[in-house]
Amino acid sequence: MTTKHINGILMVFMAIAVLCGCSKDALDYRKYLDGKERIYPGFAGKVGAAPGNYRVKLNWKASPDPSVTHYRIFWNNFADSLEMKAPDRNITDVSVIIPKLVEYNYSFTIYSYDKAGNKSVPVQISNIKIYGDSYKASLTNRFLVSADPYQLDDTGITLHFEKPDTINIATEIKYTYKDGTIHKSSLSPDENSIRLADYKTGTKIYFKSAYIPVKSAIDTFYTADYDSLSNILIPVDKSLFRPLKLANDVGIYSDETTLSQLWNGNKTPTDYPDIFHSDDQTPLPHHFTFDMGKPINNLAQFEIIGRNGYNNPTKFEIWGIANLTGAETQSPGNSPGWTAESKGRGWTLLKTVERSDDGSAPFKVSLPDGLPAIRYIRIRVIQVASGDAYYSNISEVTFWNK
Numbered sequence: 001m002t003t004k005h006i007n008g009i010l011m012v013f014m015a016i017a018v019l020c021g022c023s024k025d026a027l028d029y030r031k032y033l034d035g036k037e038r039i040y041p042g043f044a045g046k047v048g049a050a051p052g053n054y055r056v057k058l059n060w061k062a063s064p065d066p067s068v069t070h071y072r073i074f075w076n077n078f079a080d081s082l083e084m085k086a087p088d089r090n091i092t093d094v095s096v097i098i099p100k101l102v103e104y105n106y107s108f109t110i111y112s113y114d115k116a117g118n119k120s121v122p123v124q125i126s127n128i129k130i131y132g133d134s135y136k137a138s139l140t141n142r143f144l145v146s147a148d149p150y151q152l153d154d155t156g157i158t159l160h161f162e163k164p165d166t167i168n169i170a171t172e173i174k175y176t177y178k179d180g181t182i183h184k185s186s187l188s189p190d191e192n193s194i195r196l197a198d199y200k201t202g203t204k205i206y207f208k209s210a211y212i213p214v215k216s217a218i219d220t221f222y223t224a225d226y227d228s229l230s231n232i233l234i235p236v237d238k239s240l241f242r243p244l245k246l247a248n249d250v251g252i253y254s255d256e257t258t259l260s261q262l263w264n265g266n267k268t269p270t271d272y273p274d275i276f277h278s279d280d281q282t283p284l285p286h287h288f289t290f291d292m293g294k295p296i297n298n299l300a301q302f303e304i305i306g307r308n309g310y311n312n313p314t315k316f317e318i319w320g321i322a323n324l325t326g327a328e329t330q331s332p333g334n335s336p337g338w339t340a341e342s343k344g345r346g347w348t349l350l351k352t353v354e355r356s357d358d359g360s361a362p363f364k365v366s367l368p369d370g371l372p373a374i375r376y377i378r379i380r381v382i383q384v385a386s387g388d389a390y391y392s393n394i395s396e397v398t399f400w401n402k
Contacts (some may be wrong), residue, residue, distance in 0.1 A: 043120035052219035059095040103132035233400035238263035240293025253277035269308035295373040307393035312359025315383040320374035
């Protein structure tokens with residue numbers, strides 16, 4: 001027998017031995033299955049999660065396996081679970097809301113089951129953050145623009161808000177109409193201002209913002225409380241203003257440049273003759289006086305607009321009093337004793353104003369809190385931009401109260 005034949009016979013015997021050994025090992029798993037076949041129903045597909053307020057919505061594609069009768073979802077290391085019936089075969093999208101969770105990161109495991117109790121391989125979705133009171137406490141209402149929070153006019157008010165820095169979805173605004181009824185408006189996150197028509201001046205405006213923690217969230221979260229815009233400054237009604245001519249008040253340059261030019265509605269610097277222009281007989285410091293028509297409580301702000309040119313006040317004082325009885329000062333405005341006499345006659349110094357520009361642009365100043373009611377205003381011009389010793393020019397003055 002040749003070596004070639006011997007090798008062939010040995011290879012045949014080895015193959016038989018291997019087949020016998022493998023056949024025995026392949027059947028060893030049966031003793032672990034108790035002679036039964038292991039069945040795995042079809043599993044859930046494309047699982048997603050949408051968090052909410054102490055709850056979550058899980059969604060997935062239904063298993064195409066017709067034997068699936070229900071699903072079970074496990075969490076908290078399988079300590080908690082929820083079971084739901086499989087939908088009809090024509091429904092491919094499955095969802096369930098799991099309530100009563102805590103503010104925590106969760107993992108969820110989904111199994112499919114058939115009527116015999118066989119379960120699928122697990123499908124897991126991890127690191128799902130649930131939101132609640134801690135998240136809610138971190139929210140703030142949208143901020144008003146601090147430098148220009150609102151603009152008030154005769155027909156309503158416009159609020160100016162900063163751009164939101166989180167997923168703000170709306171800001172609810174409550175305000176009072178002129179007829180006394182309460183109205184609501186909503187400001188969207190891509191808008192930074194809102195117009196409230198027919199707003200009743202002097203009433204509070206309330207606003208409250210709503211947020212979602214992520215774009216897929218199923219719940220909206222609101223800030224804990226409303227913020228309010230109070231002490232809204234109201235322009236004093238200039239239709240009631242009247243010029244006065246008290247002792248030592250400065251005169252006018254011409255019949256066209258009277259004190260009435262100070263409240264004719266100018267919004268920007270104007271020129272002669274649409275200005276108040278003093279005479280050339282009364283040296284600086286000099287003063288003029290006018291009546292606001294009625295006592296005004298809580299004066300809060302003053303604005304002056306100079307002439308489009310020169311002789312604009314750059315240093316001046318604003319004085320006020322409620323009643324003129326015994327209030328006329330006998331000292332001229334440039335007298336060293338004028339301030340003491342004014343205070344002795346009941347005048348209140350509301351503000352000393354200084355500005356470093358040419359005095360023409362609109363210039364607002366805040367008045368101190370706690371001022372008494374004021375009806376009569378006296379402005380004492382101390383210095384003008386041109387350095388002139390006599391002339392002072394002004395286009396407009398405006399007061400606001402709270």
